[in-house]
Amino acid sequence: MRAPATKAVRPRWALGTFAYLASIGLVAAFLVEPTGLTSAATLAAASDPAESPVVKGQSVSILDAEKRAAARDAFDVVKPKPKPTAATAPAAGIPDPGTAKAIAYDMVMARGWSQGEYDCLVALWTKESHWNVYAHNKRSGAYGIPQALPGEKMASAGADWATNPATQITWGLGYIAGRYGSPCVAWGYSQSRGWY
Numbered sequence: 001m002r003a004p005a006t007k008a009v010r011p012r013w014a015l016g017t018f019a020y021l022a023s024i025g026l027v028a029a030f031l032v033e034p035t036g037l038t039s040a041a042t043l044a045a046a047s048d049p050a051e052s053p054v055v056k057g058q059s060v061s062i063l064d065a066e067k068r069a070a071a072r073d074a075f076d077v078v079k080p081k082p083k084p085t086a087a088t089a090p091a092a093g094i095p096d097p098g099t100a101k102a103i104a105y106d107m108v109m110a111r112g113w114s115q116g117e118y119d120c121l122v123a124l125w126t127k128e129s130h131w132n133v134y135a136h137n138k139r140s141g142a143y144g145i146p147q148a149l150p151g152e153k154m155a156s157a158g159a160d161w162a163t164n165p166a167t168q169i170t171w172g173l174g175y176i177a178g179r180y181g182s183p184c185v186a187w188g189y190s191q192s193r194g195w196y
Helices: 012-032 040-044 100-110 115-129 151-157 165-179 183-193
Strands: none
Touching: 100 115, 100 165, 115 165, 115 183, 151 165, 165 183
8 A cells, every 4th residue: 555645845935936036027028128119229229220210208119010110209209280371262253232241342452452362251251151140150159250259259349249240350350360361371271170
């Protein structure tokens, strides 16, 4: 008859030590070469400098199988906003006397702007409000011919801002001149962004 097998006894500290060392090793592995991240020194030592991206600030390059690079936190790369450019609009012609468009035509010409600027203004405000003095965008709260947001802004041009097309047009032309310089620049901005 055989003697019963004895179970090997491990000291209690062995399992804890093994777990500790394994976790340290795992952390060290990620710190040394975490999932394909390449250090700046490795990139600088690359054989072809034209293929090596320049690492600045907090940039990190991630190289995949197709050798595409992605940047993280590239604070040194700032793209300036494009300056609005003037656009042209279809010819609006001479408006009928007594209409909101006729009031706008006289004000545009009084500012020294051209017929082309008037054409852009007609296109812009036709898109915005169809020249309706009472036009109200329920979603944004914009109001009037120029779609002022909020409509109360037009009170700076007159107390009758909610009903008078001349007051709304005066305010709208002042806004366009101050923000864009001219109706054609505002029209170009509206064409590219969908609003002005």
